[in-house]
Each structure stands twice: as C-alpha cells, then as structure tokens.
Amino acid sequence: MKITPDSRYRFPKQNNPRSKTKSKRESEESAPTPENNGIATEKSIWRTLAAKYDIRHATADELREISTALYHAGQISLFNHAILTFDPAKSPMLNLDINLTPADRDGRRDWIAEYEARLKRDLKQNNLQAALQHHKIIEILKRLDKRTACLTQQFPIDCIF
Template sequence: MDINKIVTTPLSVNFTTSKKVHTDTNNLFSIETHTGTKNISSLEIKTAKTLKTLSEKYDITNATFQELKKISSALYKADEISLKEHALITFDLGRATESIKQDIPSVSHNFTMYATKANKSGERNWIKEFQARADQAFGYGNIIGAQANLSIVAILQKLKH
C-alpha cells in the first residue's frame, strides 16, 4: 500500500537537536596522575572544577531541597546537565504533596510523595531519594521514569564527598 496515495500530502518527519556544542573539547592538556600521564580536555577540567566547587559547598547526602535547587541550577548553568535533568531534580514534591492534601481531604496527613524521609531540618540524602524513586518507577513498570531517575543518581554521585 502506498500511503502517499491515501494521504494527500506526503508524510515526513524532521528531527532537530538543540544541544550546545562545546568548542573547547579538542584542547587537550596533560596531567600527571598516580597511574601516569593522562590527556584530558579543557571541558573535562571545567566539569571537574564545577563538581569540586559544588561538592565542597554542599553535602548531597545531607541537603535541603533549597540546596538541591541551587546545585541543580549551578549544574545547568555550567552545561553539566540538560534542562530535562534540571526539571526532574527541581520538581518540588513537597508542594505537590501539599496540593494533593488540600484537594483531597481524605488523604492522610502523613502522606508524602517523597520516597525517603528528611531529618528535622528538612535535609535528606538526595542520592538515596532518587534511587528510591527509580526503584519505585521500575516496580510500576515505568522503565523510562526509572532510567531518568537513575540518570539523576549518576549525576548526584559525582558530588558525593
């Protein structure tokens, strides 16, 4: 069957990408490591500096949501994470939980959309939180959601002390 005979206009799909291309990735530098000399790009140096700065300023295993948002914003501004990853990290489950509680009076006052508990100061281990979200998504058969959360876990593990 020729679909162009059925549909009056031919079907076509255009794919576009909007990824930023780093122009300095070909600038290689050599550094001495305990295993010898290693060539690294200026982009890798920039990434390492960004991660080091953030890990010195914040403890991702004991941070508030406000601190997590600052970390995510810094990573996004430094082109270390995508807009999708930034959105996943900064989606406020606390506000979503409160909205559900207000809209549905029969919901328990203990209900939360978070997968892990925060301490009394509102700090939580965000690596464990996103791992638990990935596990929940996988348990529900949501493979895409599980993979997205695992991607966040991988990013946050780079910030671990």
C-alpha cells in the first residue's frame, strides 16, 4: 500500500438508506425546473411560513421552527440560524433574559420589534458588528411578516389581520 500525503483523508462512502431517502426527497422539493428556475420553491417556503406563523406574535419555539425550516431550505446562513434559535432561557449556564421587549403570558412576542430594539441598543452602544447582524435578522423576519408581505405584494397570502 502506497501512502500519499492526502490518503489519510479518504474515507469509504457510507451507505445510509435513511439519509438517501431524505436527500432524494429534499432534492425533489428544491430542484429548480425550467418553468420556475428555482424561484417558486424559494418563494413557497417564505409564503408557507408566513401563512403558518405570525412573526409578530410568536413563541421562541415557533421562531426556532421557522429558522430551522429556512436553514434547511438554504434560505438563511448557519450563523443567522444560530442567532434566531438561541434561547438563553433554556441554557443552564445563563440566568438572564436578554430579550428587550416583553412577552405575553404565553411567551409570545413581536420578534421584529425585539430585534429592532436590539439594533437600537447596539447602535447606542456603538456595537456596529452586532448592529449589522441584527439588521440582517430584521430583514429575514420582515419577509415573514404578513403585514409587510401584503403591503409590498411580495407574495400572495391572505391579507386579513
């Protein structure tokens, strides 16, 4: 056997029937076609999530579900997914609430207002890197806002609120 410098990085291909089925299903759902050029699938995930959830009245668990769906659809980065899904209330190491806006008794809050408050705080503290990231999060959340979608005609959804 001849050993080359990169031979230690070659691993045999794993055959996992579960992952094969999942990736095939995902590729069928997200594969671009000549008719839609990949655009319909992108819009459909946003439309589906906007119809299912009210981002201005959602729990942290619902925000996590939204973020996970967007990440798996390739619509947001892993970093944005991490920011959206981090819940300090579930961390045993932290005993503080970093949220700046109040939640109702069911734990629902306006996540756009929450991240706008964080952006305002970041700018006040001259934390430009966090401000830029929170601005990106606000842009993501506004794409899910039914009110914004109805006003900008991003995609057709029921505009009754």
